[in-house]
Amino acid sequence: MGTEGDKRRALLLCACIACILIGLSLFVLDPLSLRKEKEEPPTEVSWAETAEKGKILVYVVGAVKNPGVYEIPEGSHYYDAVKAAGDVLPYADITAVNMAEPVTESMKIWIPLDPSMKDSGAAGLVNINTAGAKELETLPGVGKVTAEKIMTYREEHGSFSTKEDLKRVPSISDGKFKKLADKITL
Incomplete structure (x- = not known):
């Protein structure tokens, strides 16, 4: 009967080792899969994604209809950025800005007021x-x-x-x- 008891102990020992290995594999592999999920890029558009799409971000302010940050195609000019912001206001001084000047990533474009407006009825x-x-x-x-x-x-x-x-x-x-x-x- 000693050999059958030894067989049971060996079988029980193998079952315990198998359970421990399965438990450890779940413990070790699950955190790895969680790390992979955390490493995925955010769903928001990043600067790198914008650059990959051939787009740049510019900040248009001053005498424009809708000041703000706009995503425009790479290789655009002041004119394109101002159009994205809804165009200039009637009292903008567009002669003070080179509308054909190329824009670059993160550029701030400021459209000034026409100084002659201070001499008009709006003085x-x-x-x-x-x-x-x-x-x-x-x-x-x-x-x-x-x-x-x-x-x-x-x-x-x-x-x-x-x-x-x-x-x-x-x-x-x-x-x-x-x-x-x-x-x-x-």
Whole structure:
């Protein structure tokens, strides 16, 4: 009977070793498969993917209809970037910018205001679609914080269509707007 008991012990020992090996293989192999999943690239478009597609990102600001970041074909020019931003505003100074100049990755393209507009009927008015923080702060009741809120709103929602749209900016009440209405333009 000693040999049959030894056979059972050997079989039990083999079964235990098999269970341990199976458990270890699951423990070792599963984390490896999780690491592979973590190493996969994100689903967002990265700079490398943009470059592979022959596209570049440019930041268009100033006197354009829709300031922001745009993806345009590699080899494009200022003209193409401005068109992507909805074209220039009527009071843009396009003579100050070489619209045929090539653009490069991550370039900031700034379209200035026409200086002659200051001599026209809009003299002394602050353009709420293009003004920077310092210019906005010249308005009555507009300090640094409110100027930042106006610029943030503009970046998130695009240009103001009417003067009254300024009331959508947090902290611009009806009363404050009445003080500003005759000092702003689009």
